[in-house]
Amino acid sequence: MADEPKDAPAGRDYRETLFLPDTPFPMKAGLAQREPERLKHWAEIGLYHLLRKQAADRPKFVFHDGPPYANGAIHIGHAENKILKDFVVRTKQMAGYDCDYVPGWDCHGLPIEWKVEEDFRKAGRKKAEVPAVEFRKACREYADKWIPLQREEFKRLGIEADWDHYYTTMSYEAEAAIAAEFLRVVRTGLVYRGSKPVMWSPVERTSLAEAEVEYAEKTSPTIWVKFPVVGFQSVSGNTLGEGPAGVSVVIWTTTPWTIPGNRAISFSPSIQYGVYEVESIEQGLAFEPWVKPGDKLALADKLAEDVMRAAKAAAWKRLDDFDGHGVVCAHPFRGRGYDFDVPLLSGDHVTDDAGTGFVHTAPGHGADDFVIWTKHFGQEGIPFTVDAEGRFTKEAPGFEGLEILQLEGKNLGKDGPANKVVMDKLIEVGALLARGQLKHSYPHSWRSKAPLIFRNTPQWFIAMDKPFRDGKTLRQIALDEIERVDWGQKRTGDQVGYNRIKGMIEDRPDWLVSRQRAWGVPLPIFVSKADGSLLQDDDVDARIYAAMKAGGADAWWATDAQVFLGNKYKAADYEKVEDILDVWFDSGCTHAFVVGNPDAPTRPSFANPVGTIYLEGSDQHRGWFQSSLLESCATRGRAPYDEVVTHGFTVDENGMKQSKSLGNIVEPQKVAKENGIEILRLLIASAEYGDDLRMGKIIMDQSTETYRKLRNTLRYLLGALKDFGDGERVAAGKDLPLLERWLLHRLWELDRTVRQAYETYQFRVALSAIVEFCNVDLSAFYVDVRKDALYCDAPSSLRRRACRSALDQVFSRLTAWLAPILPFTAEETWLTRFPDDVSVHLRTFPETPAAWEDDFAGEEVARLREARSVVTGALEVARREKLIGSALEARPRVWVADEGLLASLQAIDFAELCITSGVDLEAGEGPSDAFRLSETPGVAVKVEKAPGVKCARSWKYFDPATALPGFPDITPRDALAVQEWDAARA
RNA sequence: CGGCGGGUAGCUUAACGGUUAGAGCGGGCGCCUUAUAAGCGCUUGAUCCGGGUUCAACUCCCGGCCUGCCGACCA
Structure with missing residues (x-):
């Protein structure tokens, strides 16, 4: 083109003289291919280390990563979580902080234990046959297999982190640290041994998690049992009048073997009860019923008839109302080693749908039973009536050694003698009112298919309400710290997160920290056989810590107790606890071994931070937020974080939970491959992530x-x-x-x-x-x-x-x-x-000069744009009427009523603003047939066709008479530009 | 079942006890062909349902429906 004769006045192609946008930056992103290349590039230049180096002197802001579980491929929930974290880390870094990000993994726990157990089973070995150390090694290898896989998936999301120095809860250092943290809690005096009923499989001699339980049909005996009323704790409110003489409270149960464990009877204050007297019994029966005329039975009114029929009573009458408050009964086996009182307790779990309206309460054998008992009496008085194999202990006098389930032979898992012997004894003492059989849904082990029982077992707890630090309890300290921490108020302006965690801490029971499992960190404690106290000795603790740091948690099992105890104590005098810690205790300790104390941070970028944030899904109020809070409050008297941010969960496009069975799962790996991860990042950034995230x-x-x-x-x-x-x-x-x-x-x-x-x-x-x-x-x-x-x-x-x-x-x-x-x-x-340049990520957000604030310009342009919208509206009408196509074909005439606005329009090139080839501004309201917009009164527009010829360069219509010599077909402005262009290339 | 949330156009969302519920995207209809698998204009379209408080309710209260999270050996 430059070869074209420059004196060719008309017909010159001016395209090359324009300054059209010019960039190699492609319109099509090709994210799926390019993102991995970019990641590789960042890894090559060591971007992460450049960030740290560059920010070394900046204020430190600690982002502490909540560890995902090292099992399976990452799902979209992981992606949301990690991407939000990345947003925080990157914005903090660019806002001028040093924001280090050490990712971590949670490694101990049941899911891995299950998988490994399954692997062994496939190889033909039962868990019981595998030595603990070998089993734990397999668990470790399993977790180790997943960490690098998940790490690569996280990297692919574009997460900037110290991927080469991640933490795990199973590193020897971490395991030693977790054990040491627990010993710190022991020193506070908060750790005690109590008990709790758990799902227990006598056949497998193990406790089961809820997920290991399946429900199946089972036929059980049902019995109605009389508990004679013996007195009142309070005389107020009872309506029996003449007193309790001769009245029995009747309970109903499908587990006769739990009768020796009975310690209370539950009733509901919202159920109507009455005292019923039996008048006659059914005639012509093949057996003699246990019920006798004259028996006085307390029953729920709604169920009285059912009970009477079951007992074969023919006629009965209601004597009076019955109020359970304060009533005390005798155990049916009173005089035979069961001489305690059986109080009636008011409970919400009681219904009058079935039974008698009174619920047999054996605190060692049922969840509701345990809850209502501990609510009234704490851990006191809960008997251990059944041992690990499901045999009665000496705390069930008269029944010692009897099995609930058969443990061997062809009838493995079938009922043992316990039920029958207990029922016979009830008949013998005259306490059995009736019995029958019931087919019902009953918990079974998903492995052995054998029936399960609830069994009270000794467990270790951390006390929530025992004063220990400046006279404060753990609950009080945690609640105080909750006040100090920002639970998302800064982000949402509401108190939802605060209310949630506060409610949970206020209500929660003592922390049950022991588990009868294999894959985890032990409770590294010795219990005195003489008095049950916990050994507290710095030297012993130091030996435990050193051994575990060198050999991991295995050292606890692999090392002889005497080695830890040294010369001062005899192994024979102490019980070495074999339980492992709740994995929540593990992750609750991450602050200790990842972030460290303020005075002993694990890395320089964590020293003296201006703030520490945790960011996880809102389910972690129950989990990591809480366990970290309690652990840190117990050991340090403060929360390990200053801010907690939560997000919701990913659901499908209809707001339904994503699940395999629904087939509505969005996989981050697939998104990365098909759309590019930036699309997902953008989606997450544009959502209110506190709510559920639709995908x-x-x-x-x-x-x-x-x-x-x-x-x-x-x-x-x-x-x-x-x-x-x-x-x-x-x-x-x-x-x-x-x-x-x-x-x-x-x-x-x-x-x-x-x-x-x-x-x-x-x-x-x-x-x-x-x-x-x-x-x-x-x-x-x-x-x-x-x-x-x-x-x-x-x-x-x-x-x-x-x-x-x-x-x-x-x-x-x-x-x-x-x-x-x-x-x-x-x-x-x-x-x-x-x-x-090296990377955009080494920049900080550019400072914006205060002088850029220009309210006049802001308001002025807003007004101009309003006027402009009237013109564009008018142009649209003209376009529809085929008067014009391009806006440059128009020269609108604009009437402006407001003088100030008119002056503003005159002060600038309003035609340029409207992208028309000119504009005629006039004062006044304008003709009635002009175009107007109701939201912009005082502006009227009539569109006229622009006169003149079309500039060959800018396509604006202009008066050819104004053309510069030599450039008849372009405007003077364009002519000057072309001259400049030509000169630059001369 | 209990505890805590959520429900505003097709989508992501804004708003406040008070103009006609705002925006972006999408959809529809056009324009341009000098951001061109682009750009511009116009347009369409919403407060889950039922009560109540109030002069006035998307907003506050009650009830329902749908939905998410949590509910002690799951992480």
């Missing part, structure tokens, strides 16, 4: 659209800023045209919005402000208006230089603000413009 095709498509818009905006900026340099820059000031003053003002506003939103973890607020700015302010207005100047003005034009200077500032901020959310695209954009 589905429509939402992904929308996120893709948003991505396109952002990418195209960045691409346009790159194209428009080609070869922009400091020499061209126009500083902010009075010289700046109104539009650029306005644009900088908008950046100033956005800067505040974005910073504050990031500061309060409201990524959605920041992102929507950015996206709206790109759509509404930049694309649909500023860029559209300034395109003419950008493409057609001479490079020396102040207008064009001001425009490019302002766009340069836009570029600087957009790339920074988007970097935490779209780390790949931000990097691609930044390095496209500055290929010699």
